[in-house]
Amino acid sequence: MKEMLQRVLQETAKLIDVAAFIFIDAVNQLSLPSDVSDLLSWLSTQGFLPLSCKCVISCTPTSALQEQPSPYCLYLDDLSLETARSLAVLYLSRYSKTLSSEQLHQLLHESSSSNPLWLSLACEELRVFGVFEMLTKKIVGLPDTLQGLLGSIIQRLVQEDQSCRVKKLLCLVKCCQEGVAERDLQGAMSSLEGGSEIPTVYWASLRRTLRCLLRTSRDYRGRDTLSFFHGSVAKAVEQCLLSPDNSHQVYLVSMADYYEYNCTDDATVVYQLPRLLQQATLNGRLVHFLRKDPRARTIQAHTRAQYLKAARCFHVCRDGFLRSPAMICGMCSLKTGAFGQLFLNRQSCALCGVHVAIMGKEAFLCPKHFRIGRTECLTCRSPILGLPPPYPALLCHMCGYFETCIAINM
Ligand SMILES: [Zn+2]
Ligand SMILES: [Zn+2]
Ligand SMILES: [Zn+2]
Numbered sequence: 001m002k003e004m005l006q007r008v009l010q011e012t013a014k015l016i017d018v019a020a021f022i023f024i025d026a027v028n029q030l031s032l033p034s035d036v037s038d039l040l041s042w043l044s045t046q047g048f049l050p051l052s053c054k055c056v057i058s059c060t061p062t063s064a065l066q067e068q069p070s071p072y073c074l075y076l077d078d079l080s081l082e083t084a085r086s087l088a089v090l091y092l093s094r095y096s097k098t099l100s101s102e103q104l105h106q107l108l109h110e111s112s113s114s115n116p117l118w119l120s121l122a123c124e125e126l127r128v129f130g131v132f133e134m135l136t137k138k139i140v141g142l143p144d145t146l147q148g149l150l151g152s153i154i155q156r157l158v159q160e161d162q163s164c165r166v167k168k169l170l171c172l173v174k175c176c177q178e179g180v181a182e183r184d185l186q187g188a189m190s191s192l193e194g195g196s197e198i199p200t201v202y203w204a205s206l207r208r209t210l211r212c213l214l215r216t217s218r219d220y221r222g223r224d225t226l227s228f229f230h231g232s233v234a235k236a237v238e239q240c241l242l243s244p245d246n247s248h249q250v251y252l253v254s255m256a257d258y259y260e261y262n263c264t265d266d267a268t269v270v271y272q273l274p275r276l277l278q279q280a281t282l283n284g285r286l287v288h289f290l291r292k293d294p295r296a297r298t299i300q301a302h303t304r305a306q307y308l309k310a311a312r313c314f315h316v317c318r319d320g321f322l323r324s325p326a327m328i329c330g331m332c333s334l335k336t337g338a339f340g341q342l343f344l345n346r347q348s349c350a351l352c353g354v355h356v357a358i359m360g361k362e363a364f365l366c367p368k369h370f371r372i373g374r375t376e377c378l379t380c381r382s383p384i385l386g387l388p389p390p391y392p393a394l395l396c397h398m399c400g401y402f403e404t405c406i407a408i409n410m
Pocket of ligand 1: 352
């Protein structure tokens with residue numbers, strides 16, 4: 001990624017002979033803190049930015065930024081009354097709308113009007129408000145916090161939408177970590193609605209309706225993506241639409257269904273599906289995908305181990321605790337693929353499937369997951385017999401580090 005960005009910058013600098021400016025807005029909203037520190041350390045590496053290239057980064061005050069050498073740092077204050085007034089007048093004049101001086105005073109009287117985001121959202125609300133006679137009342141009724149205003153915008157959009165798709169789309173976007181391909185959202189919406197395709201014309205109007213809350217962009221593969229334009233929108237969607245009845249599940253499942261059964265892009269499936277299944281606590285499906293779906297073989301061992309660790313029984317099976325060794329019958333020990341990779345089962349980690357020929361640790365089951373008086377094969381569940389000789393199930397160093405029962409909580 002670093003090399004790719006540097007190449008693009010060098011090529012751009014060669015093409016244009018005036019200064020190029022890169023704007024990175026809200027760098028603190030990148031999903032992983034390590035992405036922020038990586039990006040900032042690349043940009044501050046000598047020679048990374050061509051001399052003709054300048055970079056402007058905006059963020060909330062964060063420690064990550066303070067650690068980096070930042071030659072010019074500008075702290076932005078809240079809007080002054082005058083600036084707020086100009087912003088509101090200019091915003092509305094673009095749509096040939098004006099407020100009376102009393103209405104303008106009323107709008108700027110709200111304490112949040114010094115916040116540019118609150119003010120532009122409030123102006124947009126006033127712009128689309130159709131009843132001229134009621135406008136003053138509308139201004140007085142605007143919630144005086146950013147979260148409150150976003151909440152009221154979301155409630156209005158949901159109420160005005162007969163098809164219920166506004167709510168569905170916002171909730172689906174909330175289930176995705178970052179910008180998600182529009183095609184995938186369309187697929188998930190259709191699985192939410194029982195499989196019928198969403199006509200393009202509906203989709204376009206849905207995007208128009210939600211343009212004040214969503215950002216359309218392109219991912220690195222050139223696909224159109226949708227995301228919330230600001231972290232506070234995600235919070236407002238959570239508060240207004242998902243928390244009241246804790247209804248994440250239905251949206252997580254429809255995203256997961258789309259990726260597992262309909263998406264043809266394997267790289268995206270592998271990236272998105274395990275996290276969705278984990279968040280929906282569908283451990284059975286998660287483990288089945290990781291072990292049985294050929295697409296999951298490309299998932300790195302470390303990532304697989306992390307998912308399985310979270311789904312694993314938490315009973316301690318250290319030496320001295322009640323425990324029984326997990327065994328693999330002679331037949332299964334000679335087969336492959338029970339744990340997701342193509343090694344012999346007896347040489348695979350009984351959780352994540354990596355090859356563990358010599359350094360494996362023995363795997364154990366707690367009393368709850370071991371049927372007393374009868375040893376059964378971990379993979380085929382049939383009783384362990386003497387011949388062909390059974391093998392103890394083994395764990396790799398990552399999975400063996402946690403000395404708990406290896407059964408999966410279903
Ligand atoms: Zn393992
Ligand atoms: Zn257990
Ligand atoms: Zn077996």
